[in-house]
Amino acid sequence: MLALICGSAIACNPSTTLEDEVQSIISEYPDATVAVAVRDASTQTTLDILSDRSFHAASTMKVPVMIEVWKRIQTGRLDLDSTLEIQNSFRSIVDGSQYSIEEDTDDAIYERLGEYMTISELVYQMITVSSNLATNLLIDFLGAESIQVTVDSLNAPGMRVLRGVEDLKAFDLGLSNSTTARALATLMELISQGRAVDETSDSRMVDVLLDQEFNEMIPAGLTEGTRVAHKTGQITRIHHDAAIIYPPDAPPYVLVVLIEGLDDENGSAALGASITRKVHAALRSGV
Missing domain, CATH: 3.40.710.10 (DD-peptidase/beta-lactamase superfamily)
Incomplete structure (x- = not known):
């Protein structure tokens, strides 16, 4: 589901366009189950695709x-x-x-x-x-x-x-840590807004997340100069990324991509990067 209120910072498309375009990208990977959550407080944009579906959290x-x-x-x-x-x-x-x-x-x-x-x-x-x-x-x-x-x-x-x-x-008994895209988006948005603990603590957490060394998914789909505070997760056939994205000279937003079912980690990374590229173009066109 997509809710979009257009502001001067983004191009205004029909309300279903971004969701349709992301779904089109996902459809190119028939073996993958993909959840996406977007939270952009500056434009009041939210996107939820399978955001309540539970995944192994990795x-x-x-x-x-x-x-x-x-x-x-x-x-x-x-x-x-x-x-x-x-x-x-x-x-x-x-x-x-x-x-x-x-x-x-x-x-x-x-x-x-x-x-x-x-x-x-x-x-x-x-x-x-x-x-x-x-x-x-x-x-x-x-x-x-x-x-x-x-x-x-x-x-x-x-x-x-x-x-x-x-x-x-x-693990053999099915007792594993799990998450939904909605839950991760909630946590990352709270951190970005200084409301997970407090402004000072959350700022320190962002600093750590900015130093993430695994950057093959969400950062790979972004323009140069865009900072990404994020945490990845990867095990066999599971590949996730949850990010606070800081475009230069524009407000931050949150993007979560959870992927299950692909054996090729390069393929899942490419899928996540493609989704990121599409979302970023819609929310921060020209940034």
């Missing part, structure tokens, strides 16, 4: 983990300079049995096993290089239940944080 669930950290800092229950010991041993939510992280995009953290890292360092690694080990350490410390309470308080119930990464016993 690493997008690291956004609410970060929000919970900053909520505790803001309320004085945690300090960014507090430290956690780096260890690779976790307990399954199914039966309490131990497991360890076997696959990760962050090699450097494993060189520090037995040492201590600050909360600030762990959050940065969790977001920018999607460190699974940093994520599990933070979830163990914060508690998945507390993270979920915070998510629910932000009116994003489509995001479900049950556990840490690589709990294979839970």
Whole structure:
């Protein structure tokens, strides 16, 4: 569903044009299930395509983990300079049995096993290089239940944080973290507006999101000079990106693309970039 109120900053097309054009792009990938959510407060534009359909969250669930950290800092229950010991041993939510992280995009953290890292360092690694080990350490410390309470308080119930990464016993039983495009769009919009925690905390979260190192989807569909504060998520046949997009000399907007069903990660990245290109042209033509 698309709601569009045209302002002077964008070209005004019939209200269904953007949705139709995005759907046309999606139709070129018949094996893919795709959800899209757009939130543009400056023009009161919203776009929702399968935005309430639940997907495996992959690493997008690291956004609410970060929000919970900053909520505790803001309320004085945690300090960014507090430290956690780096260890690779976790307990399954199914039966309490131990497991360890076997696959990760962050090699450097494993060189520090037995040492201590600050909360600030762990959050940065969790977001920018999607460190699974940093994520599990933070979830163990914060508690998945507390993270979920915070998510629910932000009116994003489509995001479900049950556990840490690589709990294979839970995965086999269908106990996985999940999200909807609507939930991620809600969280990213709140961060962009300084309403997830507070203006100072949310600004710090944006700074971390801007340093994201995996830029093959939403950033790839944008014009040069456009800053993107975003979090990706990728596992087998799952490829997501949730972004706050900052065009030069224009207000920011939120775009979420969730993709399931494609084996080729280059293909899913290209699909997400094509959707981004179409949305950006509609919302910020000439920017």
